[in-house]
Amino acid sequence: MIIKKLVDIWKKTGTVACVMLLVCLALTLGSAITRGPYLLVNVISAGCMLSLVAMGLALVFGVMNIGMFAHGEMFMIGTLVAYFVASPFQNLLYEEHPGLMVYLAPLLAVLAAGAVGFVVGVLVELLLFRPLRKRTKGNWVMNSFLLTVGLGIILVNGHQIIFGANYKAITKYLPGGAVDILGVYVSPDRLAAIIISFLVVIGFWLFMSKTRLGTAVRAVSQDETGSLMVGIDLPLIFTLTMAISCGLAAVAGATLHFMYPSYPSVGLEPTYLSWFVVILVGLGNTTGAMIGAFMVALFKVLTVEYVGSGWDHVVPTALIMLILIFKPSGIFGSAVRSKVDQ
Amino acid sequence: MFLKTEALDAGYGFLQILRDVNICLEEGEFSCLLGPNGTGKTTTLKTIAGLIKPMKGKVIFNGQEIGGLAGNKVVQKGVVYVSEALNLFTNMSVHDNLLMGAFTVKDHEKIKKRLDYVYDLFQRLKQRHGQLAGTMSGGERKMLAIARGLMSYPKVILVDEPSFGLSPQMTDVVFDALDVLNREQNLTVLVVEQNATKTLEATKNGYVMENGVIVMSGASKDLLADEGIQKTYLGL
Ligand SMILES: Nc1ncnc2c1ncn2[C@@H]1O[C@H](COP(=O)(O)OP(=O)(O)OP(=O)(O)O)[C@@H](O)[C@H]1O
Ligand SMILES: [Mg+2]
Numbered sequence: 001m002i003i004k005k006l007v008d009i010w011k012k013t014g015t016v017a018c019v020m021l022l023v024c025l026a027l028t029l030g031s032a033i034t035r036g037p038y039l040l041v042n043v044i045s046a047g048c049m050l051s052l053v054a055m056g057l058a059l060v061f062g063v064m065n066i067g068m069f070a071h072g073e074m075f076m077i078g079t080l081v082a083y084f085v086a087s088p089f090q091n092l093l094y095e096e097h098p099g100l101m102v103y104l105a106p107l108l109a110v111l112a113a114g115a116v117g118f119v120v121g122v123l124v125e126l127l128l129f130r131p132l133r134k135r136t137k138g139n140w141v142m143n144s145f146l147l148t149v150g151l152g153i154i155l156v157n158g159h160q161i162i163f164g165a166n167y168k169a170i171t172k173y174l175p176g177g178a179v180d181i182l183g184v185y186v187s188p189d190r191l192a193a194i195i196i197s198f199l200v201v202i203g204f205w206l207f208m209s210k211t212r213l214g215t216a217v218r219a220v221s222q223d224e225t226g227s228l229m230v231g232i233d234l235p236l237i238f239t240l241t242m243a244i245s246c247g248l249a250a251v252a253g254a255t256l257h258f259m260y261p262s263y264p265s266v267g268l269e270p271t272y273l274s275w276f277v278v279i280l281v282g283l284g285n286t287t288g289a290m291i292g293a294f295m296v297a298l299f300k301v302l303t304v305e306y307v308g309s310g311w312d313h314v315v316p317t318a319l320i321m322l323i324l325i326f327k328p329s330g331i332f333g334s335a336v337r338s339k340v341d342q
Numbered sequence: 343m344f345l346k347t348e349a350l351d352a353g354y355g356f357l358q359i360l361r362d363v364n365i366c367l368e369e370g371e372f373s374c375l376l377g378p379n380g381t382g383k384t385t386t387l388k389t390i391a392g393l394i395k396p397m398k399g400k401v402i403f404n405g406q407e408i409g410g411l412a413g414n415k416v417v418q419k420g421v422v423y424v425s426e427a428l429n430l431f432t433n434m435s436v437h438d439n440l441l442m443g444a445f446t447v448k449d450h451e452k453i454k455k456r457l458d459y460v461y462d463l464f465q466r467l468k469q470r471h472g473q474l475a476g477t478m479s480g481g482e483r484k485m486l487a488i489a490r491g492l493m494s495y496p497k498v499i500l501v502d503e504p505s506f507g508l509s510p511q512m513t514d515v516v517f518d519a520l521d522v523l524n525r526e527q528n529l530t531v532l533v534v535e536q537n538a539t540k541t542l543e544a545t546k547n548g549y550v551m552e553n554g555v556i557v558m559s560g561a562s563k564d565l566l567a568d569e570g571i572q573k574t575y576l577g578l
Binding site: 219222233 | 355391392393412413414417418422423424425427428429430431432433434438441442443445446490491493494
């Protein structure tokens with residue numbers, strides 16, 4: 001079943017992805033002797049985080065036909081919630097016997113961020129998109145897109161007015177030094193981030209493929225009228241979809257808070273990167289978004305390594321533009337409005 | 343009356359299509375709605391199914407007003423609509439489409455029983471249960487749409503143009519299935535059709551619509567014998 005799916009995905013990606021992967025592999029292997037494992041860890045951690053953000057973006061596009069440009073702001077909200085939850089416990093990190101709370105605090109921060117993101121998603125749907133949906137006949141994609149741009153601006157400036165423009169940072173989440181994994185030193189925070197995003201992605205996949213509501217979400221992405229005709233409550237699914245998507249981004253923000261201090265425009269980078277991903281794989285494709293996230297992470301890490309850190313947005317963007325010129329529907333070849341397939 | 347519309351007005355935005363439509367279906371009745379293109383037959387079905395809100399008038403099912411309810415609520419009440427566009431989940435298998443059709447049914451035993459029943463009714467679907475709905479032939483998709491509609495244990499099924507795009511043999515298969523359902527399950531059926539002869543032969547009662555107004559109604563065999571109908575619809 002899984003193998004069949006992988007083969008399927010492989011067929012769909014076609015030659016473009018092949019060439020791209022070969023180039024990247026060659027580059028990674030070339031450096032494997034010295035820096036390879038470090039690069040790999042970087043790619044995995046960046047890819048995991050980007051998966052969470054990009055899958056939510058793809059989900060909202062696939063199900064609700066919304067090009068969400070305020071998605072990074074949900075990441076920002078995640079970092080902010082994590083900051084307020086985790087920072088009171090920072091002094092525990094340096095105590096002789098910190099106890100269990102030092103491990104529980106980061107977990108609490110991530111859960112709280114996810115919950116707040118979920119609630120914000122519900123509010124965004126109820127207060128913005130539901131009224132708009134009632135009044136828009138044509139032009140839904142453009143109108144909703146403009147609304148998300150406005151929402152992004154409001155959230156960024158709202159953060160600045162209420163919490164100030166300064167960096168709100170924690171030093172780190174977990175006590176202890178770097179962990180040695182096969183000769184690579186990985187900080188506990190980074191390791192935890194990888195594990196958490198891995199678990200969340202699996203949870204998301206299980207929800208979408210195994211639960212009644214998850215199948216309903218997929219059904220709505222394929223045919224709204226058909227979903228209504230079989231008895232699916234469309235408004236409920238829309239609300240749930242937006243909430244899950246925002247929740248995922250907020251979880252990503254909280255998990256990575258040790259790297260991304262909270263400030264008003266911290267969401268800019270996740271927004272751009274996740275848009276790269278969904279454009280690359282074809283809008284609305286969640287499985288593709290996960291794979292695409294790792295590709296973009298690979299581009300980014302390799303660029304930083306071989307070209308220089310100032311170029312880490314330029315080179316991936318240029319590559320994506322190049323791919324799009326040859327395959328405008330994205331490497332997975334889905335049409336503009338695509339399906340959320342598992 | 344089992345399902346009836348009372349002085350129903352409906353349309354799109356400011357554009358009114360239906361005017362004062364009164365349709366009455368008894369329980370277990372097999373009826374049809376005929377009329378030229380663009381008169382509002384599909385609009386009538388959509389309004390009953392909850393995909394369009396009525397402008398005025400009522401839709402009453404089993405003594406309850408269902409006009410204006412959202413489509414998913416209407417399905418829960420037991421009225422299911424099979425649209426002309428079919429609205430299948432093209433990226434899901436035949437089997438998964440059928441399971442989606444049973445979305446409102448909670449009891450797994452009941453779902454399984456119904457699944458066996460529709461697979462028995464449409465052998466072709468059983469053979470192709472793993473195929474993606476989007477890759478099925480037109481006739482197979484029509485069967486799938488009707489089968490999906492049946493999965494929710496409806497009491498009334500509204501079918502929009504079951505014969506559209508089908509060969510005469512395939513049309514017979516679909517009509518026979520509807521007939522079987524009507525007799526075996528006491529399912530109330532309302533079909534919208536272009537093929538007047540075949541439909542009037544298969545059904546018990548009929549309504550004729552022109553420009554959003556019901557202009558004639560009665561027993562199908564009487565309509566079939568009517569001179570006006572023969573001239574306009576049967577080309578005799
Ligand atoms: N979404 C819509 N918006 C505006 N007008 C519509 C819409 N759908 C249908 N109409 C109009 O409503 C009228 C009735 O359409 P309807 O689809 O009910 O006709 P019909 O009787 O089913 O015709 P046919 O036999 O061709 O299927 C037509 O004039 C059509 O142009
Ligand atoms: Mg029609």
